[in-house]
Amino acid sequence: xxxxxxxxxxxxxxxxxxxxxxxxxxxxxxxxxxxxxxxxxxxxxxxxxxxxxxxxxxxxxxxxxxxxxxxxxxxxxxxxxxxxxxxxxxxxxxxxxxxxxxxxxxxxxxxxxxxxxxxxxxxxxxxxxxxxxxxxxxxxxxxxxxxxxxxxxxxxxxxxxxxxxxxxxxxxxxxxxxxxxxxxxxxxx
Numbered sequence: 001x002x003x004x005x006x007x008x009x010x011x012x013x014x015x016x017x018x019x020x021x022x023x024x025x026x027x028x029x030x031x032x033x034x035x036x037x038x039x040x041x042x043x044x045x046x047x048x049x050x051x052x053x054x055x056x057x058x059x060x061x062x063x064x065x066x067x068x069x070x071x072x073x074x075x076x077x078x079x080x081x082x083x084x085x086x087x088x089x090x091x092x093x094x095x096x097x098x099x100x101x102x103x104x105x106x107x108x109x110x111x112x113x114x115x116x117x118x119x120x121x122x123x124x125x126x127x128x129x130x131x132x133x134x135x136x137x138x139x140x141x142x143x144x145x146x147x148x149x150x151x152x153x154x155x156x157x158x159x160x161x162x163x164x165x166x167x168x169x170x171x172x173x174x175x176x177x178x179x180x181x182x183x184x185x186x187x188x189x
Contacts, residue, residue: 008164009035011068011104012157013059014149015076015092017051017084018043021147022059023154024066025161032161034137035066037150048087052094059098071099072160074152075108109159114152117159129155 007028014021023037040058042051073095076088099106112122118132130151134144136158145151 008070009066009068010157010160011062011066011071011099012153012155012160013071013073013092013095014152014156015074015088015095016042016149017048017087017091019147019149020055020058020091020095021149021151021153022062023150023157024062024068025154025157027161027164032137032158034139034154037145037154039145039147039150039153048090052090055091055094056098059095060101063098063102063104068104070160071096071104071106072156073106073108074114074156075110077111107160107163109156109163114155114159117162118155126152133158 007026010025010027012023012025020040020042021037022040024035025032026035027033040055042054045051045054073092076085076092096106109117115124115129116122118124118129118136121128124132126148130144130148133139133151133154134141
């Protein structure tokens with residue numbers, strides 16, 4: 001018996017009040033593929049409330065364009081500057097409100113969890129996360145964005161894909177060496 005291949009679209013967001021990153025993955029069966037990634041540039045808005053409005057409009061536009069089934073968003077990390085944390089939390093909340101407005105379920109992931117899921121190192125740099133995504137999703141160098149916020153948004157989506165679970169027919173890898181042996185040609189240098 002042939003079963004239909006399920007498709008799922010995941011929108012990932014890295015919240016920000018200056019640059020907000022996003023990435024969209026399509027998962028067909030157990031195979032993820034990049035649909036798009038980019039940033040919402042908020043630098044030209046001096047008024048914080050105008051930034052929030054723009055976030056809502058742009059996230060809603062991305063949702064309308066790609067019709068994601070789920071949103072994966074990076075949870076704010078705790079910093080020393082309370083005002084910055086408040087503004088970042090508002091930006092995240094507005095992005096979440098846009099998803100809720102479109103009836104899209106939301107999952108939050110701590111930055112450490114996203115980095116661990118992609119690189120195996122919770123202290124990985126943005127560059128290491130971006131390079132791992134480039135290799136896993138086979139993204140040509142010339143298509144890598146100048147802002148790492150975009151790859152951080154995509155990393156949230158990919159982390160969510162990894163958390164979705166696999167069908168029982170999918171075998172887990174015991175190590176990176178095992179992954180490379182079973183996926184010749186997937187690693188781009």
